[in-house]
Amino acid sequence: MKREQNIQKLIMLALTEAGCIVWRNNIGSYTTADGHFIRYGVGGVGGSDLIGVYKKTGQLLAVEVKTSKGKPSAAQLNFIEQVRAAGGIAGIARSVEDALRLIGS
Numbered sequence: 001m002k003r004e005q006n007i008q009k010l011i012m013l014a015l016t017e018a019g020c021i022v023w024r025n026n027i028g029s030y031t032t033a034d035g036h037f038i039r040y041g042v043g044g045v046g047g048s049d050l051i052g053v054y055k056k057t058g059q060l061l062a063v064e065v066k067t068s069k070g071k072p073s074a075a076q077l078n079f080i081e082q083v084r085a086a087g088g089i090a091g092i093a094r095s096v097e098d099a100l101r102l103i104g105s
Helices: 003-017 074-085 096-102
Strands: 020-024 028-031 037-040 050-054 059-065 089-093
Touching (some): 003 020, 003 059, 059 096, 074 089
Antiparallel strands (some): 028 037
């Protein structure tokens, strides 16, 4: 398993224990057998890896998971800023501690 996937799973567990509902946000597209093009995932290109709700406040939660050397794309940074501007909680987490800081734990 890749390092980022390991971090992501640990973050999902920690956020759940801290009172969040969290889903893995798969983003992509495909073409059906009959030629229909379909996009999926919250936020489209740039949407965060984890999407959820912080139950204590009811705020949308968006977490972009990166390794210690991973760099977010411009689209990912834009998505984080848009969530924050709308009153949600969003940011980059390279560890469980980073993710918990986002929700103030």
